[in-house]
Amino acid sequence: xxxxxxxxxxxxxxxxxxxxxxxxxxxxxxxxxxxxxxxxxxxxxxxxxxxxxxxxxxxxxxxxxxxxxxxxxxxxxxxxxxxxxxxxxxxxxxxxxxxxxxxxxxxxxxxxxxxxxxxxxxxxxxxxxxxxxxxxxxxxxxxxxxxxxxxxxxxxxxxxxxxxxxxxxxxxxxxxxxxxxxxxxxxxxxxxxxxxxxxxxxxxxxxxxxxxxxxxxxxxxxxxxxxxxxxxxxxxxxxxxxxxxxxxxxxxxxxxxxxxxxxxxxxxxxxxxxxxxxxxxxxxxxxxxxxxxxxxxxxxxxxxxxxxxxxxxxxxxxxxxxxxxxxxxxxxxxxxxxxxxxxxxxxxxxxxxxxxxxxxxxxxxxxxxxxxxxxxxxxxxxxxxxxxxxxxxxxxxxxxxxxxxxxxxxxxxxxxxxxxxxxxxxxxxxxxxxxxxxxxxxxxxxxxxxxxxxxxxxxxxxxxxxxxxxxxxxxxxxx
Amino acid sequence: xxxxxxxxxxxxxxxxxxxxxxxxxxxxxxxxxxxxxxxxxxxxxxxxxxxxxxxxxxxxxxxxxxxxxxxxxxxxxxxxxxxxxxxxxxxxxxxxxxxxxxxxxxxxxxxxxxxxxxxxxxxxxxxxxxxxxxxxxxxxxxxxxxxxxxxxxxxxxxxxxxxxxxxxxxxxxxxxxxxxxxxxxxxxxxxxxxxxxxxx
Ligand code: SF4
Numbered sequence: 001x002x003x004x005x006x007x008x009x010x011x012x013x014x015x016x017x018x019x020x021x022x023x024x025x026x027x028x029x030x031x032x033x034x035x036x037x038x039x040x041x042x043x044x045x046x047x048x049x050x051x052x053x054x055x056x057x058x059x060x061x062x063x064x065x066x067x068x069x070x071x072x073x074x075x076x077x078x079x080x081x082x083x084x085x086x087x088x089x090x091x092x093x094x095x096x097x098x099x100x101x102x103x104x105x106x107x108x109x110x111x112x113x114x115x116x117x118x119x120x121x122x123x124x125x126x127x128x129x130x131x132x133x134x135x136x137x138x139x140x141x142x143x144x145x146x147x148x149x150x151x152x153x154x155x156x157x158x159x160x161x162x163x164x165x166x167x168x169x170x171x172x173x174x175x176x177x178x179x180x181x182x183x184x185x186x187x188x189x190x191x192x193x194x195x196x197x198x199x200x201x202x203x204x205x206x207x208x209x210x211x212x213x214x215x216x217x218x219x220x221x222x223x224x225x226x227x228x229x230x231x232x233x234x235x236x237x238x239x240x241x242x243x244x245x246x247x248x249x250x251x252x253x254x255x256x257x258x259x260x261x262x263x264x265x266x267x268x269x270x271x272x273x274x275x276x277x278x279x280x281x282x283x284x285x286x287x288x289x290x291x292x293x294x295x296x297x298x299x300x301x302x303x304x305x306x307x308x309x310x311x312x313x314x315x316x317x318x319x320x321x322x323x324x325x326x327x328x329x330x331x332x333x334x335x336x337x338x339x340x341x342x343x344x345x346x347x348x349x350x351x352x353x354x355x356x357x358x359x360x361x362x363x364x365x366x367x368x369x370x371x372x373x374x375x376x377x378x379x380x381x382x383x384x385x386x387x388x389x390x391x392x393x394x395x396x397x398x399x400x401x402x403x404x405x406x407x408x409x410x411x412x413x414x415x416x417x418x419x420x421x422x423x424x425x426x427x428x429x430x431x432x433x434x435x436x437x438x439x440x441x442x443x444x445x446x447x448x449x450x451x452x453x454x455x456x457x458x459x460x461x462x463x464x465x466x467x468x469x470x471x472x473x474x475x476x477x478x479x
Numbered sequence: 480x481x482x483x484x485x486x487x488x489x490x491x492x493x494x495x496x497x498x499x500x501x502x503x504x505x506x507x508x509x510x511x512x513x514x515x516x517x518x519x520x521x522x523x524x525x526x527x528x529x530x531x532x533x534x535x536x537x538x539x540x541x542x543x544x545x546x547x548x549x550x551x552x553x554x555x556x557x558x559x560x561x562x563x564x565x566x567x568x569x570x571x572x573x574x575x576x577x578x579x580x581x582x583x584x585x586x587x588x589x590x591x592x593x594x595x596x597x598x599x600x601x602x603x604x605x606x607x608x609x610x611x612x613x614x615x616x617x618x619x620x621x622x623x624x625x626x627x628x629x630x631x632x633x634x635x636x637x638x639x640x641x642x643x644x645x646x647x648x649x650x651x652x653x654x655x656x657x658x659x660x661x662x663x664x665x666x667x668x669x670x671x672x673x674x675x676x677x678x679x
Contacts, residue, residue: 027666030655031647033640038666040673048559050513061657065667067679076511090511097513108678131672141558141582155582157560159589163653169663171652173640205498206552209581239555241581262675273671305498305555325551329498422507422557443502443556450506450525 013177015283017133017246018212021152024277025135027169034171040134041151042069042164043120044107046076046098047424048139052161053101061166063105068168070129071102072110074119075424079387079414082112091425105165118390118416121145121358125229126392128258132247132274137164142358142440144235147244148228149251150274152212154242175241176210176286181217184293189475191368192227193234193360193438193458195219197299197309200238203289205307208240211286214279215245219293225254226364233359234440237306246278298474301442301456302345303333308442312461312473315342336444337453338432345455345471351433353384353466354447355411355459357421360438361389365459366397369438370405372463372477378410379469385412385427387419411466423448436465483648484591484621487573489545491617491628493606494535499549500556501583505565518561519568536569540613548605548617549576554583563587573619575626575635577602588641591650593621595635604631621645 013019027036044052049071056062063069076091086092102109110116116123121142124130130146136153137143139161146153156170163170180199200207213235220228228245235243245251252271255261262270297311308330310316316334318341319327334341339348355361355369366386378384386406388394394416397403403413420427421439428448429435435447435454442454455471464472509521527534535541547566553576554562563586566574574587574594587594597605608615608628618627619635621642626635637645644650667673 024670025666027659027662030652031649032644032652034652036656036659036663038663038670040670040676047510051515051560054514055653059653061653064657064660064663067677070678088511094511094513129676129678131676134672134676139558139560141556143558155558157558157563157582157586157589159560159586159653163589163656166653167656167659167663168667169656169659171656205555206578239581260676260678262672266675269671270675305500328496332496422502424507424510441502441556443500445506445525446502448508450528 013284013286015280016177016214016285017150017244017277017279018152018175018177018214020277021133021135022174030171032171034173036169037135037172038169039137039164040068041124041129041136043124043136043138044069044071044161045120045140046073046094048158049101049161050094050097051158052139052165055159055162056165063107063165065168066106069107069165070124071098071107072117072120072123073098073112075418075422077112077417078425079417079419079427082415115391118393119358119361119418121233122361122389122393125149125225126258126390128255128261131255131261132251133277137170141236142233144242145229145233145358147232147235147242148225150244150247150277152242152244155236175212177214178208178211178287178289179214179216179285180289182219182291182293183217184219185222186219186293186296188478189298190296191458191460192223192230194299195296196231196234197301197306197456198296199291200234200307201299201309203238205237205305206239208235208238211240213238213240213243215243220245221248224364225250226362229362230359234306237440247274298458298461300345300461300471302337302339303330304336304442304444305329306440306442306456308333310345312346315344316340318342346473348471350382350436350465350470352429352435353382353462354420354435354437354439355462356387356389356419357439358389359440360459361387361393363393363396365438366393366402369459369463370402372460372474373409373411373467374405376409376467378466382466382469384410384466385414387414388416390416409467420447422446436462436471438462482591484593484645484650486618486620487546487593488616488618489572490543490613490615491546491548491605491609492535492541492544493548493609495550495606497551498555499553501554501559501562502556504554504562505559510559510561515561515564515568518565519570522565522569543570545570545572546617546619547571547574548602548609549574550602551577553579555580558582560586563590563592567592575602575605575619588644588650589652593619593637593645595619595637597626597633597635601633605633
């Protein structure tokens with residue numbers, strides 16, 4: 001698929017939520033042909049913001065709408081000992097820089113211990129900050145998560161974080177819109193994670209470049225907000241900078257009563273507005289792809305890109321069965337992973353099991369994993385740990401006794417953060433260890449060891465791997 | 480802040496491989512920093528360790544190179560600007576590749592580093608030419624949309640929008656964006672949620 005990096009990318013989509021939200025947020029057209037787009041919600045964290053604040057200072061600029069930026073700390077926080085100063089000096093320095101910048105620019109900051117700290121893509125929805133019809137930006141590629149609410153949300157680089165701080169706008173080219181329709185009920189043992197791994201596997205890791213993905217159809221309509229977040233979260237893994245689901249009653253029920261959700265009269269006004277920005281029934285798309293939910297199996301990645309997935313009971317593809325263009329990266333993956341073409345992934349011994357991240361670190365994810373862990377024991381020699389996505393997730397999970405189920409089964413129960421999703425904190429793979437991971441990226445070296453290996457799967461499948469010690473079909477635990 | 484980028488000339492460095500993601504360009508442990516300054520030393524750290532001196536970025540003949548020639552989907556993965564920053568701090572001033580990931584490309588535009596695309600065959604030839612003659616000067620000409628290296632000339636592509644931004648020196652959008660404060664406030668005022676979703 002050819003990359004299209006034109007400004008503006010010519011689009012034909014009409015009447016979609018993406019088109020409507022884009023138009024409503026357009027400030028003007030820049031000399032480059034790009035749109036100057038207003039950003040309704042800007043989220044920042046400790047990794048990609050310090051340099052942006054420094055650039056602001058260099059140029060003598062101030063934050064234009066400090067009340068539209070919200071900060072938290074997630075990537076570098078230790079998940080065991082969170083006492084300050086952090087043991088890692090560099091992490092402590094980043095933390096202090098964020099605290100200083102937020103104080104100086106009057107930006108609301110959810111720090112450790114506030115009761116609301118957590119992975120930025122987990123806490124903004126929890127607080128009701130993320131709402132339908134908004135544009136959301138954050139210096140993090142998984143900002144696509146917020147699209148679950150019918151927001152247009154995308155990851156940006158640090159120079160763009162600077163732009164949003166200084167102007168609350170971004171210079172952007174409009175994307176094309178691909179409707180990805182999935183219809184029907186998912187089979188038992190098949191989760192939102194499997195749906196998105198299946199989509200990425202089918203459309204490719206570059207298939208979404210230049211597109212926003214609209215997830216539509218009865219399968220997504222039946223999903224909870226947390227499941228929709230899991231799907232939208234990994235849009236970027238399919239190359240799409242943003243992905244969204246049209247808002248509906250499920251969205252409104254989730255939002256109602258949350259801290260930053262509209263209240264009273266404004267709630268009624270909000271619902272009317274949210275309904276108006278839904279994609280029209282006769283909306284036009286640049287592309288439409290249709291899946292049947294019944295065809296989606298529990299899916300696991302075997303390689304070094306999120307597109308290298310197989311059904312749990314399907315052999316790892318042979319080079320001959322792959323498209324010409326996918327063979328080189330497959331060859332690299334066989335070698336790096338130490339796996340053979342034609343081999344079954346099922347039964348592969350696992351060293352580390354990680355349940356967490358902005359993909360699958362929410363309450364419903366922990367519940368599904370706990371169902372599998374309950375009354376069982378983590379296999380000998382396996383290190384298994386659960387990292388709640390936020391302080392709130394942790395609190396709510398503990399209120400339900402999920403922590404006790406995990407601890408009794410031999411899992412470690414940690415403090416919230418990104419943890420081993422990208423291993424910027426002390427949680428890391430060692431050497432060639434292989435992990436079953438509920439996170440979103442299986443790139444070489446992603447989990448903290450240059451030779452470490454990652455198998456992506458649903459949290460329930462990670463729990464199944466933990467208790468058996470090898471890659472396991474979670475359906476064996478369901479009856 | 481205007482600085483025009485019409486042509487970049489310098490020695491080349493080939494980096495063969497598809498889907499080289501930002502985790503490989505700069506592993507996450509090097510993101511523990513509050514400035515981009517020291518990143519150049521760690522670019523491709525794990526790949527370089529692994530190849531023990533045989534990685535292009537370690538090979539003596541490519542030291543001081545300024546034009547990086549890559550293959551497909553370069554820079555996929557995380558949005559970290561640390562990745563292009565690390566490449567730039569190492570000394571790279573332009574990239575030529577089969578294709579680039581979208582956020583990576585956008586980050587490069589914001590930094591004034593052009594990324595142009597060329598067909599696979601051109602990339603292959605260029606990588607070979609540079610490998611066999613590392614001293615040769617590669618010229619990336621954004622106005623003519625071509626790459627030249629001794630007698631080798633081939634077309635490269637960058638879409639008109641970003642290309643115009645480089646040539647006219649308007650790739651740094653920040654100043655333009657900030658100058659529209661009034662229109663920004665007017666747009667905000669029309670959005671119903673702006674009043675009910677303020678964090679104040
Ligand atoms: S959990 Fe992982 S993907 Fe999500 S924000 Fe943190 S590091 Fe990024």
